[in-house]
Amino acid sequence: MGLKFCSLSSGSNGNCLYIETDRMRILIDGGLSGKRIEKLLSHIGICPTSINSILVTHEHIDHVRGVGVLSRKHDIPIYANEKTWISMKNIIGEIKEKNIKLIETNKYFQLGDIDILPFSTFHDAADPLGFCINYKKIKTSITTDTGWVNDNMKEIIKGSSLYFIEANHDVKMLKEGRYPWHLKKRILSTRGHLSNIDSGRVLSEVLTGDGEIVILAHLSEENNKPSIAYETVKESIEEHGIKVNRDLDLNLAHRGRPTKIFTLG
Ligand SMILES: [Zn+2]
Ligand SMILES: [Zn+2]
Known part of the structure; x- marks a missing residue:
């Protein structure tokens, strides 16, 4: 069996990814209420009791809101690095000792x-x-919340x-939008979020056009539009001779609702 991948929700109101292999059913982040995540899982036919690990990218509330609740209710181990554990301890509440799993940054596990x-x-997190x-010969990468x-x-x-990969904002919309200056500065900084144009540049450097799936994630509600993110990234990729929908499959992750289930391998 191949790997299944589904973004249950993506954006500043809550991030949660579901990945399934022969032996594993994991969530990456759980940034909505426990109830809401259970509901989203049921939409794709997955019982929350069958989840066997939760991985956490960082301690921001849109990534950890429901993590503690799910761990306590369904006895699920949580994997995070030490600094993230320290920073999220008070946010996610008491976790059983056996479900506290430490991972190391930049080290395979x-x-x-x-x-x-x-x-x-x-x-701007700890x-x-x-x-x-990596599953069999299939590699999947998750790159969100990075300046x-x-x-x-x-x-x-x-x-x-x-x-x-993140396509958080349109630089022009953000600059001209109604966010206060300190927030604009934070988002635009190298420790904020990736813009559409930067996302497109990164993709055009790594893609080969051999049928890859690309999912644009963490779109800002205020400073982006799905069509703008899609078109900006498409243009950037196509400048490098790769044709979207012929050489690769370009998609958007949604806020508050699941994508289709992508099956690889
Ligand atoms: Zn986030
Ligand atoms: Zn964040």
Whole structure:
């Protein structure tokens, strides 16, 4: 069986990804209420009791809101690095000792039949992570909540069959929008969020056009539009001779509702 991938919800009101292999059913982040995540899982036919791990990228509320509740209710282990554990302890509440799992930044670890590389991102959190998920010969990368993507990160995510990558804002919409200056500055900084244009540039450097799946994620409600994100990234990729919908499959993750289930391999 291949790997199944579904974004249950993506954006500042709550992030949650579902990944399934032969032996594993994992969530990456749980940034909505426990109830809401259970509901979203039921929409794709998954029983929350069958989830066997939760991985956390960083401690921001839109990534951890329901993590503690789900762990307590369904006895699910949570995987995060030390600084994230320290920062989210008070947010997610008491977790059973046996369900507190420590991972190390930039060091591979194994979860059942999956090999995972948690890699550093650039974001205003304690020790934020992206994840590279390796299952059989399939590689999937998750790169959200990062102000920029450096060469090292590009090297790590290169060769993915599925890229889940942030296209947070349109720079012009953000600059001209009604956000206060300090917030604009935060988002635009190298420890904020990736813009559509930057997302497109990164993708055009790593994609080969051999049928990859790309999912644009964490779109801002205020400073972006799905059509603008899609078109900006499409244009950037196509400048490099790769044709969207012929050489690769370009998609958007939605806020508050699941994408289709992508099956790889
Ligand atoms: Zn976020
Ligand atoms: Zn964040």
